[in-house]
Amino acid sequence: MGAYLEQSLGWQNGFIFVLSAVILLAIVLGFVTYSIYFQRKILGWMQLRIGPNRVGPFGLLQTVADVLKLLLKEDIIPKAADKPLFILAPVLAFMPAFAVLAVMPFTESLHFADLGVGLLYYIAISGITVLGVVTGGWASNNKWALIGAMRSAAQMISYEIPLVLSVVGVILMTGSLNLIDIVEKQKEMGMWFFIPQFLGFVIFIIAQLAELSRTPFDLTEAESELISGYHVEYSGFRWAFFMLAEYVYIFAMASLTTVLFLGGWLPPFEFLGFIPGIVWFAIKFCAIVFFIFWLQATFPRMRVDQLMQMGWKVLLPLALVNILITAVLKTVL
């Protein structure tokens, strides 16, 4: 891919860009479709239920049916809503979710943009999503939506800081913001970063759950408190876009965790190197996705003030300590 980027834009590489973008889009949408199925099945089994099993064999087409239903629904815009913003909000929310995938290296050869500041790009772009959420909540002209949007703004900003600081350790150890370099460094060290950067790993996982608004940090959607938070007035395909953004973020975050802390496409042992890297990537990636869904079946929800306290008083200092330790060790060793 990298070689094509160097050339001037022509028919050939232009076609390849479009083709691979479409393929990636298909992969991501396929992931979203089946991660929803996977989630519902896992939750079903954990809760002594069966889960979807009606549409298609083993219910495999359930999500397809759901999405079709959402697309065919009447497009409702509340009368009192701020119409342009109401329409813009889902787009704002889901665009960055796709844009961050550009820098994600799935294997050493399978990646799109090989950016020097890949990690920074990811963090910066993903920060835009909160704008979509706040816009949606505000434009709905609904008190519940507004509270939900305010909560998510507070939550995402509070947790972005520990999230960023927790990866500084990784950056220090690698000496690069490039995601491919980070994986290469892990190969060189013969150790994945979740071992030397264990504290950072734990903070990253927690902050990531808060960023994704997953249980136990699903306050923004808290259906038992806020009915469903910022997207309460959305229905049909606009609502589907919010949901799409949420699941694409799971995809992106799980990929990022794999790359930063679990050695990306590297096999756990040298002798297993004959299995292609993409398989290892997929295994690690699926484990993280499973972990996220598993929590959903287990945990209650935190309260908004407790969430803030945890972000600022626990995670942030711990992340700073982690940076300090990493820096000291790097200088000493």
Add this chain to the structure above:
Amino acid sequence: MGTKSGIRTEEMLLNVGPQHPSTHGVFRLIVKIDGETITGATPVIGYLHRGTEKLAENLNYTQIIPYTDRMDYLSAMTNNYMMVHTVETLMGLEIPERAEYLRVIVMELQRIASHMVWFGTYLLDIGALSPFLYAFADRERILALFNELCGARLTYNYMRVGGVKWDAPEGWIDKVKEFVSYMRGQLEGYHQLVSGNEVFLNRLKGIGVITQEEAINYSLSGVLLRSTGVKWDLRKDAPYSIYDRFDFEVPTETAGDCYARYKLRLREMEESLKIVEQAAEQFPADGEIMAKVPRVIRTPQGEAFTRIESPRGEIGCYIASNGKDKPYRIKFRRPSFANLQILPKLLIGKNIADMVAILGSIDIVLGEVDG
């Protein structure tokens, strides 16, 4: 309207319900919020008012029983008993032994079923999905037992003035015994799954604190009263039916917060299991299930008030009779309604998440609140 560090802020009026998922029915709450902090709350009730008491004046005593089912629909058995018990007291009826045992078994199983619904839905309010399904799966077993006994799963219409409608089918008592040991294991599982969870504890501890004085002044009863340290349970303190024959504890807590109420309800399930176990053990091998009552029940002129311990608190029934087959006036003392009165006081200064936790911990059933 107020100002905080120069920024103009406004109080917002938020309408919670009657279709909000955490109001457990058609309860409506108008809260005034400053940011997310509640500064005032006005409960609005009556969306499920059916005028049971007025309707009952035109019904004969047996016909009133199904209406009591529909008041507290999660605890229909105790409501049945509350009504027939008052009529029996008024008539001075002697109830056959076997009927009394059946009544106690179903009432205690009902208490467990009711607390199980509370446990599941409360955790749903707090944001945990799974315990709800576990609790409902276990409650299903109780409903199956009731179904076998009287052919209904929610509104049983099981008790009659003078006894019960159906005798226990063959093997039913053994199934009850089996259920008791099964449920003990499940309760252990509930504790492991939920009781120690740090997130859960943070949500409940110190939230919605009621003092002993407040509890008494607001005429609270049941778990709300006992969570403040008052040891008051009508099954012990004013025994009705055959409750004086069983050995069980009345658990109390002193904290008076949501967590105390959570612990108490789980403890009460254990105590109810003890009662069911003993009752199933002592269950008379044969005997009548109905006392000798005339076909048309007429109460002597006069009035009677009796009260019993329902899962939600003290439920009472007052009947004024003028000697006819219908009550002249009937009045139910509904614990959900009485317990709900303290809600606005508890909500001041709390945020919306706490509102859900506090409202849930009161354990209201709207059918009962609205009558």
